[in-house]
Structure formats: structure tokens, C-alpha cells
Amino acid sequence: MSALKRALAATTLFLALAGCGDAATTPESSASAAGDTFPVTVDHAFGKTVLEAKPERVVVVGYSEQDYYLALGTVPVAIRDWYGDQPSATWPWAQSYLKGAKPTVLPRADLDYEQILGLDPDVIVGVSAGLTQEQFDTLNKIAPTVAQPSADDPWAVTWQDKTRKAGQILGRSAEAEKMVTDLETRLAAASTKYPQLKGASTVFASGFEGQFYIFSPNATGSQVLLDLGLTMSDEVGKLTDNANDYYTISKERFDLLDVKVAVWSEAPDDALIKQLLANPLYTDRAVHKEGRDVFLGQEANGAFSFSSVLSLPYVIDTIVPALAAAVDGDVATTSDFSAK
Known part of the structure; x- marks a missing residue:
């Protein structure tokens, strides 16, 4: 111009x-x-x-x-x-x-x-x-x-x-x-269908520009996890109680990820997640050894992060079963979103 x-x-x-x-x-x-x-x-x-x-x-x-x-x-x-x-x-x-x-x-x-x-x-x-x-x-x-x-x-x-x-x-x-009302009913039905999710500890995490983050319980994706009956610790709430609603975690604080089911926004083939999965400070933790970490990938994470009236049905049908499969600690029943 x-x-x-x-x-x-x-x-x-x-x-x-x-x-x-x-x-x-x-x-x-x-x-x-x-x-x-x-x-x-x-x-x-x-x-x-x-x-x-x-x-x-x-x-x-x-x-x-x-x-x-x-x-x-x-x-x-x-x-x-x-x-x-x-x-x-x-x-x-x-x-x-x-x-x-x-x-x-x-x-x-x-x-x-x-x-x-x-x-x-x-x-x-x-x-x-x-x-x-x-x-x-x-x-x-x-x-x-x-x-x-x-x-x-x-x-x-x-x-x-x-x-x-x-x-x-x-x-x-x-x-x-x-x-x-209809969508709340569907979410409640999903929670009833997978009672193993109730009370299970969780975090919603992500990797970006060389750093790892956990999101606040107030974040949209976190709210969906809580609606399904999962829980987040008071420590996560305190650490993420800031203007950005997230907390940057160092490798020394990977203990924050050692929960019943850790939900990562990226796919396993993401470059930063590859670094995570090559780091014994993470891979030696039970959350990974027992296959209780769920890696979403672009489309699944998009549906999860949007958490809208149009994307939540995708979450219920696709992501919730994966969370339930991961919570049991049996690596044979985890789901891989890397192709999604």
C-alpha cells in the first residue's frame, strides 16, 4: 500500500x-x-x-x-x-x-x-x-x-x-x-461410563519453544478434565495462579507430571516431545513407564483446546476412551493420537 x-x-x-x-x-x-x-x-x-x-x-x-x-x-x-x-x-x-x-x-x-x-x-x-x-x-x-x-x-x-x-x-x-444441557448430559454419561476417571489425578501439559508447561485448572482443556471427574493438585493450582494461567516446569520438576494420567497437547513425534521421551528424568517415572501419558497431536488437541459445543463430541468419543485406557496403568491399553 x-x-x-x-x-x-x-x-x-x-x-x-x-x-x-x-x-x-x-x-x-x-x-x-x-x-x-x-x-x-x-x-x-x-x-x-x-x-x-x-x-x-x-x-x-x-x-x-x-x-x-x-x-x-x-x-x-x-x-x-x-x-x-x-x-x-x-x-x-x-x-x-x-x-x-x-x-x-x-x-x-x-x-x-x-x-x-x-x-x-x-x-x-x-x-x-x-x-x-x-x-x-x-x-x-x-x-x-x-x-x-x-x-x-x-x-x-x-x-x-x-x-x-x-x-x-x-x-x-x-x-x-x-x-x-444436552452436552452436559453427554459429559456426565461419559463420566459414568468410565468411573476409573473419577478422582484420578491429572495435568494438562504442553511443550513449546524448548520449554515444558502445565496449564492452570482454569484453562479450557483442564476444565474438561475436571468435568470428567479427574482432579488437579493444589500445588498445580498455586503454581499456575498467574496472568498467563500456566507454569513453566524445569526438568527438576517433572514430579508434577507423575500423576494418574498426564495429557500432552503434542503428538509423540513432535520434536520437543521426542526430547522429553529421551530424558530419563521423565521416562523413568511411573506415569510414562505405565503408559499413563496421553499425547494428543494436532486435531485431537485442537478439539480438546477448543472444548466447544462442536468439538466436545469429538473429545467424548475419541479422547475420553484414551484417558480411561491410560488410567489403568496397562501399557497395552493406551491410545496413540500421533496419526490424528
Whole structure:
């Protein structure tokens, strides 16, 4: 883009934002989100956003949030990339819900406000984006924007909350509530089917850029493990009680991984996991010697990390049996996700 075009684009954005004002967010409103009528008022960390009519053009700036809108029959006009290099930033379990559409893919890193403005959104959704006040204010001048529920813990949003929020925004609250109830029933049934998971200790771990990490009990994947009846130690909770919701573990703290079932986000053939599996400080531990470590790989980890209304059925059908097989300590019954 030439210097002149950049200047014109910046001027256009400034004028558009100035003209939009702050009408979308109000401290009080008589609108109610009850039922499926509009206008509705959506509460979030930065106030209340009023949607005057059902949005048709939804721009998703939150990570992994597209699944909820697809499940409720709305294809976002734009989806923010997270990871995995998937077509239209949409994973296999959700591809059919696109119905042939190809939403714009927004960059994972910094938000491009000019790009978002050009998409002419009716609503911008960032429930799982960890938006700052400044980012929210800028987006809200483009279109009514919904941020995360809490400013104190912007990433700790459950799949139930995301489902209900999407239902409220789309005016399909009853349908969203049924999705929550049905999926909670399926999770409960899986827990009943595999009683060996109840009370079993676990960690959700990952390797990245030469380091190993364990995730907080508040992390999305961890929450699914806990919902299935597994447990995480108080020590893991304390170590991960920080802004990042994870803890970097040194090789001297591999004891944190010696649980009933350790869930790793990577596949065994990942370069860093190969290093892990060549290190006796890990391989001599019972969690590995007894085959109680489960390595997911890209697709399985994607489903686990998204933990959405569309990916959780994959988790229940594919990953949960592997967890149950690993817990028994019999290496002959573990599952390998390396091909997934």
C-alpha cells in the first residue's frame, strides 16, 4: 500500500470511528435479553452492550469462538485465526457448518481495525479475546462489541458461558440452553461410563519453544478434565495462579507430571516431545513407564483446546476412551493420537 493510500485509509477509519460514537454501550437500558426478542442488553467486563436487532454480520475476534455461532446457524463474516492453519480458520468438526462459505480470516496477532471496519459488522464478539479497555473502546466505535465477562480473569470463560452468550447475541437463547444441557448430559454419561476417571489425578501439559508447561485448572482443556471427574493438585493450582494461567516446569520438576494420567497437547513425534521421551528424568517415572501419558497431536488437541459445543463430541468419543485406557496403568491399553 502506498503512503497516500495508507493516509487515506487512516483518515477513513478516524472519521468512521468518530461518527459511530459510543451509543452501543450504555450504563443502563430497559432492553432485556429474556427470550428471543430484540433489543437485548449483553453484560461484559466493560459495561453493557445493546443490540437493537438480530445481527446478521458477525465478526469474531475471540479465539475459538466461531464454533458457537456456527452451531447456532450463523456463519461469521470473519473469524480470528488461533493456530493450526485450518481452512477459513475452521477445524474439521465445524467445516460442514460453513455451508460452503469462506469467512475472512483475521490475523492471530494484532487486531487490524481498518480490516474490521471494512467488514461492516453488525456485532463484534471477543468473549475469548482477552480484550483490553482500549481495544474494546476502538472496536465498539466500529460496531457494538461484546467483550469477556470478567476483566479480572479474561481467559477463564467456560464453554457453557460462550454458548449462552452466543445464543443471547443471536436471539436464540433457548436453543443455546438446550445445547448446553444436552452436552452436559453427554459429559456426565461419559463420566459414568468410565468411573476409573473419577478422582484420578491429572495435568494438562504442553511443550513449546524448548520449554515444558502445565496449564492452570482454569484453562479450557483442564476444565474438561475436571468435568470428567479427574482432579488437579493444589500445588498445580498455586503454581499456575498467574496472568498467563500456566507454569513453566524445569526438568527438576517433572514430579508434577507423575500423576494418574498426564495429557500432552503434542503428538509423540513432535520434536520437543521426542526430547522429553529421551530424558530419563521423565521416562523413568511411573506415569510414562505405565503408559499413563496421553499425547494428543494436532486435531485431537485442537478439539480438546477448543472444548466447544462442536468439538466436545469429538473429545467424548475419541479422547475420553484414551484417558480411561491410560488410567489403568496397562501399557497395552493406551491410545496413540500421533496419526490424528
